[in-house]
Amino acid sequence: MKLFASICTAILLSFQVMAQQGAVTNAILYQRDGELDKAVSEIEKAIDHEKTKEKAETWYYRGVIYQSIAYSEGEAFESFKEGAPEKALKSFQKAMELDTKKKKYYKQSSEKLSNLYPAFINQGYALYEAGKYEQAVSSFENAQLTNPKDTTGYVYAMYAAEQVQEYDKIKKYIRDLKEIDYSSPYLYYTLVRITNNVDKNPEEAIRISQKALEEFPGNSNLLEQQTNILIAEDRKEEAIENLEALYKNDKNNVTVLTQLGVLYDQSGEKDKGLSFYEKVLEHEPEHYIANFNSAVIYYEKGVKSLEKQQDLRGKEKSEEYKTVKAQGEKDFKASLGYAKVAAKKAEDPEDKKNIQLLISEINKVLSQP
Secondary structure, eight states: OOHHHHHHHHHHHHHHHHHHHHHHHHHHHHHHHTOOOHHHHHHHHHSSTTTTTTOOHOOOOOOHHHHHHHHHOOSSTTHHHHHHHHHHHHHHHHHHHHTTTEEEEEEEEHHHHHHHOOOOHHHHHHHHHHTHHHHHHHHHHHHHHTTTTOHHHHHHHHHHHHHHHHHHHHHHHHHHHHHTTOOOHHHHHHHHIIIIHHHHHHHHHHHHHHHHHHHHHOOOOOOOHHHHHHHHOOHOOOOOOHHHHHHHTTTHHHHHHHHHHHHHTTTHHHHHHHHHHHHHOOOOOOOOHHHHHHHHHHHHHHHHHHHHHHHHHTTSSHHHHHHHHHHHHHHHHHHHHHHHHHHOOOOOOOHHHHHHHHHHHHHHHHHOO
């Protein structure tokens, strides 16, 4: 009797294994016939059973089924679609893990993984458009896993991570892109911006920016970015050098012209600064900064003429005195013209007050005999 019982138990166990293996077979057949809902039901039975859940074959076909659902059209399997690409990815990864000898199911799973790439890219894009940025990041990261050599998954992940301020992730994506020999001004621009604005490390930002300009010499976006950091760090000479390069490439860029005017002005090269303000005003006659700073420069010139007149006291009839006085009046009148335009464009109450004081002071000087 004991022998008979043992034989019966063995037969029963064998039948159970065959039954679960049958679930895998059924799942495969349902998948091939396009009955994906039934395929899911059968393959999940096999995944839950002790005898088949540790087989690479089981996980491989689970991946195939969920991949089919991910790419299915119409609404027939809509209820299964959510999370289908992720389930397919995990299934193929598990199959590769279980096929320790890296044979049939390892190779086939590896090939199938790359086929999931478009699904994750499309999914990530849809989530991004819906404002679900964290989920979009996750989808694009899955895309990276399925095709580590394609740049799109990394770049799109950067866009999504930016929306939720995941700056460490962005830096990781940039490193990953470098490892696959991809580089672009945009990557450097982003890294410099994070290093300067988020990490508050302007020196490192300038170092990275310099490396970027060595790789992409003359790139205007990188030059402008570096220039702004240099200006903020009071490194005027380096900033001027950058701006001159930008000016050489585009002589009509009002922002560059204005910055050059301001920096030369602040560096004591007033006439050079004035020449750039004049270029700005050729493009924008009512430009506030160019008008205001020009007014100040001409006012200072007029004051110097007044000081020279004081030194020439007693020589009022001399040609030198007359020349100095005429130049002073000319400079004060020029200052007044610029100041009046600046007064119209000023928005800050304190600025308006200062400009009116300047205008009043000029009028006093010009009213004197």
